[in-house]
Amino acid sequence: MMMTHMVISIEISSADPKRGNIFRIFEQAITAVSEKVDTYLRDVSIAGIRIETEKDCLHRIIDIQDELSMIKRVILQQEVVWKSFASKAWPDYWPNGQDGSMNIPKSHWQIWTKQEVEEWEFIQSAESKFKEYYRRLAQLDEDAQRVERSVTAMLDLKSKHATIREAHTSAIMSAAVVGFTIVTIIFTPLSYMASLFALPINTLQDKQYPSRFTSDAGTYRSSYFAKWTVTAEIATFAFTFFCMWVAIKFLLGVSIIRPSLRFIFRPIKAAALQVETLYRRSHLAGNNISSPMKSFFQRKKPNTIDEERGNK
Secondary structure, eight states, X not given: OHHHHHXXXXXXXXXXXXXXXXXXXXXXXXXXXXHHHHHHTTOOSSTTOOHHHHHHHHHHXXXXXXHHHHHHHHXXXXXXXXXXXXXXXXXXXXXXXXXXXXXXXXXXXXXXXXXXXXXXXXXXXXXXXXXHHHHHHHHXXXXXXXXXXXXXXXXXXXXXXXXXXXXXXXXXXXXXXXXHHHHHHHHHHHHHHHHHHXXXXXXHHTTOBOOSSOSSSOBOOHHHHHHHHHHHHHHHHHHHHHHHHHIIIIISOOOOHHHHHHHHHHHHHXXXXXXXXXXXXXXXXXXXXXXXXXXXXXXXHHHHHHHHHHHO
């Protein structure tokens, strides 16, 4: 009787019996972790990522799994102890020994009093309790594993979502930087050439013409200034793209010339194929003109020639 009481008492929480059995406590703990993760995932911004919260959720669910494993080992040991005790105390009711199950003949149930029947039912209920414990432990362990996979997947999705948003922001900033870079590449040579032509250099002053507005300084022709400004722009663009090509080719090890040529010539090739297809279709349509149409055109030719002769 004492062994059976000990087995059944596993289901009751020794710390606080009012809270219910120990399996329900684990169910509530698993539900609490799931709700905490759902609350944490509502904020998908970069600032909403908190490593401590993620570590706490994973730590809790792993701790629940470890405790369930320990409880399972304890119940397994209790089952071994109970079977060993019961098989030695009532060997007649264990035909297959300790490895089997308790089997009380029906004739004994008929001759026992009501109190004895209740006592033996209570003793025999311990064996069914072990099966119920294993079933509930398996269910809790399955729930914990499912929540763990869900927590890991959802936390990973949140990190990916935050990374995508950060990448989108970085792409916008990169586009803005590219815009500023293009403006800088365009206007830096212009500023340089304007400053250069403003300096009192004899080689440049020889190209000046007397100004109509003042006699102190001459002026440059528009063609002369435009020629050297365009040259400076082209040289700046060429030098910039050359430096970019060197950096990408030798530092990153990526070839960009062939992909660029393919990108440029691909639409040209597609347009050429389309023109060729249209030409072939029109040529085939011209060869497939019906005989009445051909005779019509043949009849029209002499008349056209006669009209031209009459006009002459």
